[in-house]
Every structure is written in C-alpha cells, then in structure tokens.
Amino acid sequence: MKKMMILFLAAALLFPFSAGAKTLRLAMDADPVSLDPHVQLSGGMLQYSHLVFDPLVRWTKDTKIEPRLAEKWERMDDLTMRFYLRKGVKFHSGNELTAKDVAWTLARLKRSGDFKGLFEPFADPVIIDDYTIDIKTKKPYGLLLNMCTYIFPMDSKFYTGTDKKGHPKDTIVKTEWSFANENESGTGKYVVAEREQGQKWVLKAFPDYWDKNTGNVDEIILTPISEDATRVAALLAGDVDFIMPVPPQDFDRIEKADGIKLITMTGSRIITFQINQKRREEFKNAKVRQAMVYAVNNAGIVKKIMKGRAGVAAQNSPRGYQGHNPALQPRFDLAKARQLMKEAGYEKGFTVSMIAPNNRYVNDEKIAVATAAMLSKIGIKVDLKTMPKAQYWDQFDAQVADIQMIGWHSDTEDSANFYEFLYMCPNKETGYGQYNSGNYCNKRVDELTLASQSETNVEKRMAMLQEVEKILYDDAAFIPFHWQMLSWAGSDKLKNANDIINVMNFPYFGDLIMK
C-alpha cells in the first residue's frame, strides 16, 4: 500500500498540471465510517464504494442496469446467471481483476453481518475461467441482477494473509483497527490518499483506471459537515463545490443564489399511514379505509406543506420500479369519502388515536396534523401525539395507536421489499410483515409477493407486483402520501451534475465533468 502510494504520489506530482488538474471539494453530512465496504450497509458506505470500487453492474438514472466490471451477462437457467468480466481491469495494488476476486468478494459478503441478509439467497458461485463466472442462487431469485449492484469486487490477493497483529487481513471488524478498515484496493476511479476520520478525506484519481470514458475530476476533497446550516453556508461562500444532502428549508435560498444549482429528484422513500385493523373494528371494513384515503388530500399536503418538493403518491412503488402501476392515481374526493362512511354505517364517525414522529421524515409532524384535520371532515376525530424518533419506534412496534406513520425505502430498489415488510401478514417466524402495524393481511398479496421472489421472467414478475399494488390500492391497505425528494446542490462549475445523480443517492463522481 505504502509503496504504491509513493509511486502514485510521484506520478501525481509529475502530471498534475499538464492535464489541468480538477479538484472537487465535496461536503457531506457524514463521512464513510471505514475503508472496508463490507463493514456497514448504509448509504454513506455505498457512496464510498462507488468512488473507490466498482460494482459488477450499476443502476442508471432511469433505474436500468448498466454494465460496469461485468461486460455482459446471460441467464443460463433459473438458478444461474453467467457474467463475463471486463479484461485488463487493474486493482489499485496493480493486481488484475479475475473471476476469483468476484467469488472471493461474494463469500466475504455472506460473512458480513450487515450484508448477509441480502445475500442469503445466493449459493456458491462457479468460476468458469478467469473472466467468466456463474453466480448461482439457492432458489430461483428474481432480484439477482439488482443484488449484483452491491457486489464491488475486492482484491483477493491484497486482502489475503495476516496483518501485523496476526489477524487475517480480510476480517470484518466494525469498530476496532483492522487491515481492511485502514487499507483499500479496489478497481474504482479514486484511491484514498489521505484520511482523517471525521475531518477530511483526499481521494486521487487512479492512473490505471479501466474506464477512459469518464469525467475529468483528478482529486476529491471530502469534508464532513454535519450541521445543515453550516453545510449550506460553506456552499454559498464557495468553500465547497458540492453538498449533499440539502435541508429543505434552504431550497429557496440556494435556488436564488447565483452560481449555484439545486438538484432535486423524487426519491423512492414513500410516506404512509398504516391503519390498524386489529385495534379497531371499524378499520376491518374496507369502505372505512377507502373513505380515509379519499378524505386525505395528499396533493394539497405536497403543494402546501412540502412546497411541491415531493412526488404525490397513490401507491408504494415509484416510477421505474417493477411494481409501479401507472393506472393508480391519487383519489381525493371528500363527497365520495362521506358517501363511503355512510355506506359503511359510520355516518356519525368515531374517535381514533394516531402517532407520528416529529424529527424523522421531512415535515412529519405537520403532515400528521394536516391529516388529522382532513379525517375530522368525515367524522373521524383523531387524537394525535407526535414524538422524537428516539421514542417513536418503540411505540410503533408496540402498536400503541390506531393509526401510525411510517416511511419506507426499499433496500433492494424493488417493489417486493415494500410488500414483504409493510403489507404481508405479520409472521414472527419468517419476519414477513415486520413493520405491518396496520395488521393488513391478504392471502393473495402474500402469495404473489412470495412468488415474485423466485420469478426470473421480468414481464411476469412485473405483472405480479403490479397486481399486488392494485390490490393494496383497492383494499386501501394504507394511506399513501408522497415520495420524499432527494436533494443535492453544486456550483455551476460542475457541468453534468444533473447526470451523475440517481434515485439511489449514489452520485457517480467518477463521471463528473468540471469546468
């Protein structure tokens, strides 16, 4: 590592000005916790992985899969997908990427506490030759390719052996010192040149990077700034070129500032209220639930409370997900809602309790207050209590209230994740329906969701997931609100900042072009 760094620094000293060195000063709310990508499954670590490593495949901005280290792939049978690796890809240590590294990385992922859940369906891969590998699953698994976006091949030779303390170099350690926590060798565009945890990171472009057709940033200086207002101020003052995330209350200020661009994008975190059918007899009646959905003007909430900075939702899956059903539209209609209440026999209404966090989601408390007001118009009087997130999740799990707020982002970027956790019949043993505080239970939803897991035909899978979405919509299993927005802001020096961001919130800084 050290030798390589010296070599690299020498190279950097020789060439920097000839190529017109570009430095990107980046401020994030927190820096990655480690140099080992398998230590933690979090947005921050995956953002880091995209800088220093490369995945087999990755998401594009329009949620398609594009080749990275895998040039192409083909499905061999229900359990197997064959990947053809790019040739001549070098790790930062100088070793060449082979199929062995991919198999080694997959094995390590299955050992990582945070990732093993996601990689549970995977069986041992079969290496065909140096550049061909068959990735196998235990059962047919429809999300195989999605999961490959999490496989960032690591340098198996570099991480093999024992470190100075006598531990194997590939040990995954969360907090203490370990070889992998302090050293890296990936195939990514950037090499970690300097790192002071919590203070400053310097990343330099890797001269032997395989992808010549990328951006022109030679150096990235990453500074974590946890305070929202300070981060925005640093951007406004020109101390940094790019910040993420941007606090919503400063959107207008940044938009009005000269030389700075605000980039927002409808994310995939859905905000919903769950209606508990176990606590309330009334909620067992689908008409009451529908009436509640009809009574909630979520477009109004997006316009007035979210100031238009969210996508109005009528279902869980945002556009681009396989389960997104374009036929499902928001349905605010107060007259219809009152009519439904009358049909259900609850014309006089009733009183329910509701809880919501007040610092978890953007404007969560205001959304809850507005919802309480809206429901009171169809005679449902709401006793609302809001609390900080530190207390909220215990109360949520204990199901203390009849209506509870939850926001959900799918780890797999797939619709089935919503259904598995939020709408399948709660089952302590399998873990399905773990966050289904509405106790909504529909056999057909369970059946289709489970079937979708092993369906490898995309067309068929889409039909299944969209049917689930339709059932949830018709049954009014939940009250949908909106998809929260993701936000970034950068100076005008960044020419294609709009193209490198995506709904997963993994900006591809390698592709960034600066003036």
Place this chain on the structure above:
Amino acid sequence: MTRIKQFFNSFFFYRFIRDPVAIGSFIVLAVLFISGFGAPVIAPHNPYDTTTIDIMDSELPPFWYPDSDSRFLLGTDSQGRDMLSTMLYGMRVSIFIGLGAVTLQAFLGITIGLIAGYKGGRFEAFLMRVADVQLSFSTYMVAIFFGALFQAAFGMGLYENFAIPMLIFIIGFAEWPQYARTVRASVLGEKKKEYVEAARVIGLPSRRIMWNHILPNTLTPVLVISTVQVANAIMSEAALSFIGLGMPVTRPSLGSLIKAGFDFIFSGSWWITLFPGIMLVILILSINLLGDWLRDFLNPKLYKG
C-alpha cells in the same frame, strides 16, 4: 357594597390609581385575560375544531398584503388555521397552565417551606432534602415519567382530554422546591423576631403563628418569584409540547405555536411565529410589571414618598 367601597377607599387602591405603569399593565393584562377566556365567543374561527381547517388556506399573509384573505385577519399558519383565533385559544391554554401550575407550586412550596422553617430540626432537614431530590429531577423527567404512567393506565385517547390538568400537575409538581426554599429562608429570618416571640408568649397555637403572623411577612419574595414562575411555566409547557408530552399538536398553545412557526421565519412566513411571540412577550411583561408594582407596594422599606 361596603366591601367594594372599602376597597376603593383602601391604601392599596390609592397607590394603584397613582401609578401609570400599574394601571397600564393591569389594563393590558385584563384585556388579554378577557380575550383569552372569551375566545370561543370573540375568535372568528375555532382552530381546535379540525373540521373547519383546510390545508389549502395555509400560510396566508396578514391583511395588509395583497394576496391575503379577508377571512383571516392576521393570516394563517402552516396548517391553514386562522392566526388570530389560534393565538386567542392558545393564550387561554397558556394562561390556564401558567396560573394553575404556579398555584399548585405555591401551595405545595409555601406549606412545606413554612412548616420546615418554623419547626426546624430533623423535620426541616428531611423536608429540605426531599426538595433537593425533587430539584435534581428535571421537569422533563417528571413529565416523561407521569406521561408514560398515565398513558399506560388510561391509553392515548384519554391523554388528549386530560392534557391541561396533567400539565398543570407536572409543572406544578416539578418546581415546588423553588417556593419551599424561598419561604423557608424568609421564615428563618422572621421567626426570631420580637412579634413572633410576643405571639408565642400570649400562647397562640403554632398554626396560627405560622399562617397569620409569619406568612404575611414572607410573601414579598413569593410574589416576586410567582411572576417569574408564571412565565417559566408557560415556557416549560412549550418545551414539553415540542417533545410530545405537552398539549396535543391539534390544540396548540401559545408556546407550541411559536415553536411551530420558527421553521418558517427564514422562508418568509414570519407572522406565524412573530404574532404569538409578541403576544407572549406582552402577556409576560404585563404580569411581571404588575408583580413588580405589587412588590413595591408590599415592601414598606421601598415607600417612595
């Protein structure tokens, strides 16, 4: 009738009528009290009745702006509630909680402080250590404890209906040592004085000496801290509302209204936080000025001629 006549002829009234600050703050306070407690009659809307609120009316500016709505004189908040009405309703809650909590504090504190100071000895040491223990729990801990207890016992729905008495109890219970310490200190100063000795010599029972002889002489500092404590109680309530242990968010008090509006002060909707803020300042200032005057009146050493 004679009572009233007696009052108008009293020295108290004589001094009051000659102090413009006292009259001014009394009038302001009276107006605030009347408008607060008369809110259901005076206010143009009922913001606690959620059926009348429409989110589409939210953040409308006060009447002098061109895009204001004539229904909402001082504009609306982020939920579409009429600011003027919400402030009046909120002030009623704030005054109620402030006065209620201070009454409870004063009752507990004065009784305990008086007995502790007068009896002395082990009894005093015990009571004052209890006060110290009580002081070491912050108001929020007491609130969290009783809030959780209440919710577990009666469920969430009932909590909303009993929010005001609960808050009065919590804030009153958490801060009585302030009074107990002050009263005890003054009692210690008074009880060695000749008039107490004299009362004891003629054989008056200690109860009578405590309540009728010593207490009136210790009331000056009590009145002073009372005015501060009313303001404190109103602010404690605002803080408790923020962490979800105070008034339900659908029935905002003056304090929670200010807190909610604070998010909007930079985004241009300044009226959501400024109007209730001004109202709270006026309310507390007039209470304090009146308290000040009362202290001057009650303290013979401060006679200004």
